[in-house]
Amino acid sequence: MKPAVCTGVHFINGDEACAEGAIAAGCKFFGGYPITPATEVAEQMSLRLPEVGGTFIQMEDEIAAMTSILGGAWAGCKTMTATSGPGFSLMMETVGLAVVTETPCVIVNVQRGGPSTGLPTQGAQSDMMQAKWGSHGDYEIIALAPSSPQEMFDFTIIAFNLSETYRTPVFIMSDEIIGHMSEKVIIPHKKKIKIINRKKPAKVKQGFKPFKPGANGVAPMPAIGEGYKVHITGLTHDEKGYPVMTVEAQEEMMARLLGKIRNNLDDIILTEDYLLNDAKIIIITYGVSARTSYTAVDEARSRGIKAGLLRLITVWPFPEELIRNLAKKAKGFITVEINMGQISREVERCAGGLAPCYLAGHAGGAIITPDKVLALMQEKF
Amino acid sequence: MPSVNKTFQADKHPLEDLLRVDRLPHIWCPGCGIGSVFSACLRSIKNSGIDYNNFAMVSGIGCSGRGAGYINIDSFHTTHGRAIPFATGIKLANPDINVIVFSGDGDLCAIGGNHLIHAARRNMDITVICVNNLIYGMTGGQVAATTPHMYRSSTTAAGNPESPFNLPLLAYAAGATYIARWTMLHSRDVSDAVSEAIGRKGFSFIEVLSPCPINFGRRNKEKSLDTLRMYHEKSIIKNNATPAELDIEYGKSIVLGKFIDIQKPTYSENYSRVHNPNDE
Amino acid sequence: MKYWRVPLDSDEILVEKGIIHIIENRCKGCGYCIEYCPQHVLVFSDTFNAKGYHLPTVNTDDCLNCHYCEFLCPEFAIFSIAAEP
Numbered sequence: 001m002k003p004a005v006c007t008g009v010h011f012i013n014g015d016e017a018c019a020e021g022a023i024a025a026g027c028k029f030f031g032g033y034p035i036t037p038a039t040e041v042a043e044q045m046s047l048r049l050p051e052v053g054g055t056f057i058q059m060e061d062e063i064a065a066m067t068s069i070l071g072g073a074w075a076g077c078k079t080m081t082a083t084s085g086p087g088f089s090l091m092m093e094t095v096g097l098a099v100v101t102e103t104p105c106v107i108v109n110v111q112r113g114g115p116s117t118g119l120p121t122q123g124a125q126s127d128m129m130q131a132k133w134g135s136h137g138d139y140e141i142i143a144l145a146p147s148s149p150q151e152m153f154d155f156t157i158i159a160f161n162l163s164e165t166y167r168t169p170v171f172i173m174s175d176e177i178i179g180h181m182s183e184k185v186i187i188p189h190k191k192k193i194k195i196i197n198r199k200k201p202a203k204v205k206q207g208f209k210p211f212k213p214g215a216n217g218v219a220p221m222p223a224i225g226e227g228y229k230v231h232i233t234g235l236t237h238d239e240k241g242y243p244v245m246t247v248e249a250q251e252e253m254m255a256r257l258l259g260k261i262r263n264n265l266d267d268i269i270l271t272e273d274y275l276l277n278d279a280k281i282i283i284i285t286y287g288v289s290a291r292t293s294y295t296a297v298d299e300a301r302s303r304g305i306k307a308g309l310l311r312l313i314t315v316w317p318f319p320e321e322l323i324r325n326l327a328k329k330a331k332g333f334i335t336v337e338i339n340m341g342q343i344s345r346e347v348e349r350c351a352g353g354l355a356p357c358y359l360a361g362h363a364g365g366a367i368i369t370p371d372k373v374l375a376l377m378q379e380k381f
Numbered sequence: 382m383p384s385v386n387k388t389f390q391a392d393k394h395p396l397e398d399l400l401r402v403d404r405l406p407h408i409w410c411p412g413c414g415i416g417s418v419f420s421a422c423l424r425s426i427k428n429s430g431i432d433y434n435n436f437a438m439v440s441g442i443g444c445s446g447r448g449a450g451y452i453n454i455d456s457f458h459t460t461h462g463r464a465i466p467f468a469t470g471i472k473l474a475n476p477d478i479n480v481i482v483f484s485g486d487g488d489l490c491a492i493g494g495n496h497l498i499h500a501a502r503r504n505m506d507i508t509v510i511c512v513n514n515l516i517y518g519m520t521g522g523q524v525a526a527t528t529p530h531m532y533r534s535s536t537t538a539a540g541n542p543e544s545p546f547n548l549p550l551l552a553y554a555a556g557a558t559y560i561a562r563w564t565m566l567h568s569r570d571v572s573d574a575v576s577e578a579i580g581r582k583g584f585s586f587i588e589v590l591s592p593c594p595i596n597f598g599r600r601n602k603e604k605s606l607d608t609l610r611m612y613h614e615k616s617i618i619k620n621n622a623t624p625a626e627l628d629i630e631y632g633k634s635i636v637l638g639k640f641i642d643i644q645k646p647t648y649s650e651n652y653s654r655v656h657n658p659n660d661e
Numbered sequence: 662m663k664y665w666r667v668p669l670d671s672d673e674i675l676v677e678k679g680i681i682h683i684i685e686n687r688c689k690g691c692g693y694c695i696e697y698c699p700q701h702v703l704v705f706s707d708t709f710n711a712k713g714y715h716l717p718t719v720n721t722d723d724c725l726n727c728h729y730c731e732f733l734c735p736e737f738a739i740f741s742i743a744a745e746p
Contacts, residue, residue: 028474029470029473029474031466031469031470050652050656050657055473055474055649055652057469057473057648059466059469059499060466060495060496060499061495063462063463063466064463064465064466064469064495064496064499065466067459067460067463067466067467067470068466068467068469068470068473069470070459070467070470071439071457071466071467071468071469071470071471071472071474072470072471072473072474073470073474074455074457074470074471075437075470075471075474075475075478076474076475077474077475079470079474093460094460094463096460097459097460097463223475224437224455224471224475224478225434225435225437225455225475225477225478226434227434228455229433229434229453229454229455229456230455230456231401231449231450231456231457231458232456232457232458233449233450233457233458234458234459234460235458242401242404242450243450243458392682392684392740394684394731394737394738394740395731395740396737397737400737405687405736405737406686406687406689406712406736407736409735410689411689411690411691411714412689412691412693412735413735414735415735416734416735416736416737417693417732417733417734417735419735420732420734420735420737421732424732565733565735566697566733568729568732568733569732572732605691605693606692606693606696609693609696609697
């Protein structure tokens with residue numbers, strides 16, 4: 001057995017850092033399927049999991065990969081899979097199963113240009129709405145957007161912690177650029193890493209209800225073999241887990257599913273701001289686009305434009321309250337993202353007409369340069 | 382008058398401890414054979430003497446997919462076709478659990494066909510019970526990958542133009558190490574097969590033919606008892622039969638039996654051998 | 662018990678007797694137990710359960726506790742237990 005936490009300074013790419021983050025967080029099972037540009041996550045996991053007593057399997061497709069990690073999660077493990085656009089689409093039905101069965105797991109999407117096969121080797125951020133709405137039905141989901149290989153490591157641990165806390169699938173919405181970029185990654189000492197494990201139920205097994213929420217709205221979760229004799233179904237179910245085909249049961253279940261996220265937004269939503277206090281033009285961005293946006297803000301400031309930046313670390317649930325408040329004092333918003341308008345629409349929705357909203361977007365395949373952001377800033381404001 | 386004509390309302394069925402009694406009666410139609418197959422499966426679990434907590438049942442979607450909802454152990458009703466990868470996840474994350482997949486032909490062999498062949502290829506240590514009623518029952522009787530040629534369904538009203546899967550042959554070609562086929566009428570054989578599968582290591586595939594009187598029988602002029610009579614009269618038990626000879630065809634006899642039972646290392650055994658060569 | 666050929670050791674073999682139990686509210690009246698009882702112990706009764714299904718009933722005391730009705734029943738609605746010798 002080798003250590004799960006490779007403390008030290010490394011020069012690795014984002015995908016590898018993500019895998020190291022998963023191992024450090026205690027991930028013991030990975031079901032994968034090769035896809036550019038996420039393959040390196042699976043490759044690294046296939047090397048590392050046997051070293052820490054875990055299991056890697058390359059399944060026959062992404063549907064199987066996603067489903068296998070749910071089985072692994074119910075068997076008591078922390079589990080993960082990693083994919084890119086086409087695989088993400090295939091996983092979507094099972095993501096719904098994970099949501100409704102309240103199964104903790106982490107899904108990494110190293111985004112590439114789409115739709116369809118698109119640009120397999122070039123980055124994009126065009127699956128952001130799919131992360132929110134890709135599976136059918138209403139649900140709340142958690143999605144994080146790392147901006148560097150270091151954050152691929154850090155956010156993977158946060159993703160596992162959120163997943164375990166809220167018994168929900170968590171997405172890491174990376175992209176080809178971050179995934180394939182090699183940078184310095186500092187892995188701290190094991191003791192410096194905060195790890196959260198799922199809450200276990202009380203010892204009383206008679207009449208146990210696997211979906212009866214605890215104080216934070218989340219039900220404790222047993223593992224297979226512990227004797228709780230759970231029944232878990234994708235059908236609408238009561239707290240006991242039994243299917244109930246009524247309007248009332250649907251309402252109750254949905255309230256539970258949405259509530260555990262919506263009532264804990266303060267704990268879940270992570271953002272970072274840059275020169276936001278006196279900013280009039282506010283850039284909203286996330287992931288790789290944040291990197292170039294910082295330069296755009298600096299350049300704007302040097303030209304006397306009061307620009308600031310809000311970086312979404314948690315993209316879903318969306319920081320609605322925060323944007324709403326910023327809209328009251330902002331002259332306008334520019335959303336920087338590698339797509340043709342996804343999160344920018346959320347910004348527009350939350351701005352509620354109080355401030356004009358613009359998109360510095362890109363169809364995919366390349367980053368958005370600071371020049372483009374600056375040009376838009378000067379054109380619109 | 383007979384001296385033993387006693388009917389008790391409150392008495393307990395011998396499998397009561399394995400049933401979610403509060404969910405009975407189950408959803409299966411009168412004359413449906415899934416309950417019989419399920420009963421045989423439960424009997425094998427009971428007779429195994431293994432702690433019920435060391436079992437998990439996984440089902441997909443469809444009539445047979447409701448099986449997991451009635452067994453009082455850790456049980457999972459997953460998405461359509463995905464029972465096997467879910468079971469794979471359980472088995473790999475906790476190899477001590479005996480994982481039984483109980484689902485139907487449409488779920489396991491059509492939408493989930495890819496998972497079936499790959500789990501067989503890997504010799505994943507799980508037991509798959511495939512209730513084959515030759516039709517999509519839950520959705521109202523559409524043609525299945527197992528509906529014999531020329532049989533009628535709601536989407537092949539003039540007769541099925543396709544050829545069905547020979548499931549034991551499919552499982553054999555993919556590498557399954559235990560393959561049997563029975564009908565629900567052969568309940569002791571089904572039970573014995575499931576017991577054998579639980580007791581062995583590797584991928585076990587047990588096909589059990591079962592009547593769907595409402596959605597298959599009604600369109601093909603087969604009352605449920607006619608189907609059972611056909612199972613009785615037209616079936617031939619031929620253990621070790623060549624899998625290629627196991628097609629189910631209109632008017633022909635159905636070959637039953639245990640066809641394959643061989644030992645091969647499982648996925649987990651090979652995985653630990655590869656990664657921890659010094660452990661042996 | 663009827664034999665087409667009486668076994669030579671039939672005197673020595675202890676033939677078990679069974680008592681059949683029917684859980685009426687579970688029965689869906691498929692009639693499999695009646696059709697396939699090797700001893701033809703069961704017949705359709707005159708009664709129906711709460712859901713209107715036609716129930717089986719025990720007609721003779723020939724049950725040998727073979728459990729076939731129990732094994733075949735898709736509803737977990739019938740079973741037999743050994744009678745006191």
